[in-house]
Amino acid sequence: MNSGLKDTDRCVMCGLCLPHCPTYALSRNEGDSPRGRISLMQALASGRLEADARISAHLDGCLGCRACEAMCPSGVPFGRLMDEARALLHEQRGEGPALPALVRPLLRADGAGRAAASMLRVYQRTGIHALVTRLPGLSAGRLGRALDMLPRRTVAAPSPGLYRPSGDPRGRVYLFTGCTGAAFEGNALTAARDLLVHLGYEVEVAAGQGCCGALDLHSGHTAEAREVAERNLRGFGDSGVPVIALNSGCRTQLREYPVLVGEQAIAFSGRVKDLCGFLLEQGSELFDLSRGGPDPGAARGGDPVRPEGRAPTGDTTVRIAVHLPCTLRNVLREQGAMLELLRRVPGTEVVELDGNDRCCGAAGSHMITHPAAADALLTPKVEAVRRLAPAAIVTANIGCSLHFQAGLRKAGLDVPVLTPAEWILSVVSGQWSVEKCDNPLTTDN
Ligand code: SF4
Ligand code: SF4
Structure with missing residues (x-):
């Protein structure tokens, strides 16, 4: 055997x-x-x-x-x-179910990936999506499905470098951007960076990092997954600085590097942190609004997208529905930190979405390669959103987020899908700025 x-x-x-x-x-x-x-x-x-x-x-x-x-x-x-x-x-x-060739460049963390992400933003802004997906033969195929999954609007992710708070830093963290960061997660990564800098941390976006390797590993490409794991180990070095990974799927993969590449990855695995758990350890400072909060507009230097008019103000309370990704519940078991942190956000009523014990069907590339099963699993969750009418869905994995966004659009529901960092930032934001510096420690591999 x-x-x-x-x-x-x-x-x-x-x-x-x-x-x-x-x-x-x-x-x-x-x-x-x-x-x-x-x-x-x-x-x-x-x-x-x-x-x-x-x-x-x-x-x-x-x-x-x-x-x-x-x-x-x-x-x-x-x-x-x-x-x-x-x-x-x-x-x-030979090959198993594969992503369409046009989508692959979006999942690369190199220059080609960033160029593809820029083209995606042009595509989103010109509004030609509706025309393209109606082209004969396209809407029914995998490419049409993949195009449907693309978010309608994104901003550029923080570029590699070191971001510093205005006073003396209390520590340094790395922010893991992975392969989807440039194309899909500009808002989430920028919000996470802003919150961390606001709390007094230096945040480094390492140039040498790349995809976590999960998509390759789960599609049978073990050698390619090992290659990207080794690249990340080099990119984050052996400094002991925590590596904050927002997506539960990527975080699972990074933590399981010792299974993939052996004991050389044990120390790195221990450095991989969940943003929610990390923020919880900071106590109540994050929500001390008297200190002044981060200003998304000032810090992003891009084109911020946030749930305008939906965040709580004054004495109002706003309901958010939380979707718990499978890797967060079944493998990392870190859902408690996410729920606890969100419950501490002023003016926020946190409701767990019905059916949180079951996968939404996103499952990496599964939502593109197995559309019928993916949609059948998502439908009851979309109906739960319709019943709850929350101001936002909050989740912690990019695959779930894209799948929900597409499903909600199809159902005619105008509910934003955000990460915990985006929700917190939209509530606590105030006047604040961030300085981007050249980082002598960051090298391209
Ligand atoms: S729970 Fe499932 S996987 Fe585990 S021993 Fe029973 S049949 Fe096998
Ligand atoms: S789909 Fe079924 S067999 Fe596959 S990991 Fe989930 S519970 Fe296990």
């Missing part, structure tokens, strides 16, 4: 995971359940079955939500096993 799949033996076939599996709930087919997928992995690894389209469909259909792993009494490491199985499938059958 393939040695990486040996841990499938830990499965005692009890079936306790089945009620927690979203794909099994949709199809009621054992092959789409964790137990069925483990049996298929065992058959593949032992050579009893050869990879064919049917087996690939069952394995590729897995969301990687790891709900099964979170509740398995036998400790089956399902996420790692699925990565191994997909690598084996990739070896035996």
Whole structure:
């Protein structure tokens, strides 16, 4: 048997995971359940079955939500096993479900990726999206689906460099921007940077960083995932400075680097922090409005997008609905910090969105490669948003955010989807400025 799949033996076939599996709930087919997928992995690894389209469909259909792993009494490491199985499938059958070629450049953290992100912003501003997606043959294909997922408006992410507070810094942190930062997360990253600088931290955006490697690893491209992991290890060095990663999916991948590249990544893994947990450790300073808050307009130097007129003012209270990403709940188990932090934001009523125990269907590239399942999983959540009528959805993973934004647009619901940092910034913002400096420690690799 393939040695990486040996841990499938830990499965005692009890079936306790089945009620927690979203794909099994949709199809009621054992092959789409964790137990069925483990049996298929065992058959593949032992050579009893050869990879064919049917087996690939069952394995590729897995969301990687790891709900099964979170509740398995036998400790089956399902996420790692699925990565191994997909690598084996990739070896035996070649390419699995892939992202359209036009989208790939947006997921690169190099100069080409930034150029693609700039082109995306031009595309968004000209409003030609509606025309393009109506071109014959495009709307039904993967490219049409991917274009539908693009946010309608984004701003540039903070460029590499060191951002300093006005007084003596109380410490330094790195901000992980990953591959999606330049194209999709300008607002979220800028808001996080602004809050951290406001609290007195120097924030470094390292030029040597790149994609976390999750998309490659989960599609069977293990060697490519290792390559980007090693690049990040070099990019963040061994200084011991915390690395704040906003997305729970990226954070999971960064923390699990020791599984991918070995013990050289153990110290780095321990440096990877969640912004919400980090902000909670700062006590009540963040919400001490008498100190004056960060001013998004002054700090961004770009084109800020925020929920105008929706943030609470004076004595009003505004409701936000929180969507908890699977990696945050099932792997990192850091949802408590996010909820606690949001509950401390003045004037904010925090409501957990119904169905938070189930994947929204985004699941990395799954929302593009498996549109029917992705939409079926999202629909009840969109209906929950309709019932709650919140001022914003707050979530902590870019895939979930893009999937929700597209689903809400389709349902005709005008509700912004924000990160915790964006919501907090919109509430506590005031007069404040940030200085960008050249950083002698930052090098391009
Ligand atoms: S993965 Fe765990 S919970 Fe699921 S059938 Fe196997 S042993 Fe039981
Ligand atoms: S990771 Fe999620 S979708 Fe995949 S088998 Fe486990 S519960 Fe089902």
